[in-house]
Amino acid sequence: MTKPYIFITRKCSEQQLKALYEIADVEMWPEEEAPCPREILVEKAKMADGLLTMLSDSIDQELLDCATNLKVVANLAVGFDNIDIKYAEAKGIVVCNTPDILTDTTADLTFGLLLSTARRLIEAADYVKNNQWKSWGPLLLAGYDVHHKTIGIVGMGKIGQALAKRATGFEMDILYHNRSRNTEAEEILGARYCSLDELLQTSDFVVCLTPLTNDTKELFNKISFQKMKSTAIFINASRGAVVNERDLYEALIDKEIAGAGLDVFTKEPISADHPLVGLPNVVALPHIGSASIETRLSMVELCAANMYAVLTGMEPKTRVKVK
Numbered sequence: 617m618t619k620p621y622i623f624i625t626r627k628c629s630e631q632q633l634k635a636l637y638e639i640a641d642v643e644m645w646p647e648e649e650a651p652c653p654r655e656i657l658v659e660k661a662k663m664a665d666g667l668l669t670m671l672s673d674s675i676d677q678e679l680l681d682c683a684t685n686l687k688v689v690a691n692l693a694v695g696f697d698n699i700d701i702k703y704a705e706a707k708g709i710v711v712c713n714t715p716d717i718l719t720d721t722t723a724d725l726t727f728g729l730l731l732s733t734a735r736r737l738i739e740a741a742d743y744v745k746n747n748q749w750k751s752w753g754p755l756l757l758a759g760y761d762v763h764h765k766t767i768g769i770v771g772m773g774k775i776g777q778a779l780a781k782r783a784t785g786f787e788m789d790i791l792y793h794n795r796s797r798n799t800e801a802e803e804i805l806g807a808r809y810c811s812l813d814e815l816l817q818t819s820d821f822v823v824c825l826t827p828l829t830n831d832t833k834e835l836f837n838k839i840s841f842q843k844m845k846s847t848a849i850f851i852n853a854s855r856g857a858v859v860n861e862r863d864l865y866e867a868l869i870d871k872e873i874a875g876a877g878l879d880v881f882t883k884e885p886i887s888a889d890h891p892l893v894g895l896p897n898v899v900a901l902p903h904i905g906s907a908s909i910e911t912r913l914s915m916v917e918l919c920a921a922n923m924y925a926v927l928t929g930m931e932p933k934t935r936v937k938v939k
């Protein structure tokens with residue numbers, strides 16, 4: 617019997633993939649930073665029983681139609697907006713993601729991004745590096761306090777709740793808006809559920825942690841920024857397309873809001889000459905929410921375990937359920 621064929625779309629640590637090498641012929645795109653070009657991915661998908669994919673690979677109908685042997689897609693991310701999951705399910709292809717193991721790491725980064733934006737950490741570090749520091753000044757690089765302020769979390773799921781837990785250490789008031797009530801966050805962390813409008817109007821920090829769906833696409837737009845306080849800071853660690861970036865840029869230029877911390881963008885990588893990136897009150901990061909060594913290795917391991925399970929006839933640990 618021929619072994620299954622697995623294609624991995626980015627260079628990953630082989631140690632975490634050991635189990636797959638025992639049961640399959642495994643091929644890996646050799647580059648860490650350069651993505652596998654679409655035409656090569658389509659060619660590989662035609663033969664593949666399993667694909668280990670990145671969030672930057674579009675696993676759409678065209679690709680799935682070519683992939684006549686495909687049984688499993690293991691996405692190296694909790695988000696799966698890059699995959700047409702309904703179409704995959706209709707074709708009997710199992711899709712898996714990497715929830716839970718990245719929750720704390722992503723919440724740490726999100727809170728760090730919030731602190732960096734509010735307290736102008738990147739600007740301040742550049743100030744020293746660029747030899748601009750001439751003397752101590754009463755309002756030199758003064759930012760906004762974080763402690764005892766109000767944080768409004770849109771998307772109180774796993775990462776949202778882990779972020780709320782961090783906010784309690786800063787004695788913040790926690791508001792949230794979610795598809796349904798999160799009683800654990802209410803009872804343990806004192807979070808208060810409210811409408812999106814109330815959250816936008818009253819929060820000092822508005823943080824988006826929803827998945828990207830038809831409902832959340834451009835949820836943050838001109839109207840939402842107009843509702844926010846002029847001192848508010850917007851943080852996005854979910855997906856770029858939940859924001860209308862032109863509206864965000866205008867809100868920042870018109871001083872409708874005070875700043876933004878962005879880990880994700882509509883088009884990634886965002887170019888350095890994008891108007892948003894040039895603003896001094898924007899902290900822009902290259903989608904590093906889950907990027908700790910420990911977490912990224914665990915994510916690869918979980919992808920491998922999921923793929924191993926499906927290819928050996930077992931139920932994977934973290935299968936994406938189509939709603």
Ligand SMILES: NC(=O)C1=CN([C@@H]2O[C@H](COP(=O)(O)OP(=O)(O)OC[C@H]3O[C@@H](n4cnc5c(N)ncnc54)[C@H](O)[C@@H]3O)[C@@H](O)[C@H]2O)C=CC1
Nearest residue numbers: 695722771772773774775794795826827831853854905906
């Ligand atoms: N920046 C980064 O590197 C990372 C980004 N992410 C993003 O964070 C997202 C959330 O991850 P988890 O917390 O693990 O997922 P989760 O599924 O536990 O939480 C998402 C929450 O959003 C809520 N939600 C969905 N649609 C909504 C809407 N229209 N309005 C209000 N709330 C809504 C859901 O009810 C759920 O509670 C991922 O889907 C991914 O896009 C995740 C990990 C790392």
Ligand SMILES: O=C(O)C(=O)CO
Nearest residue numbers: 692693694695718906
């Ligand atoms: O897991 C995700 O959805 C990410 O964006 C990266 O970890």
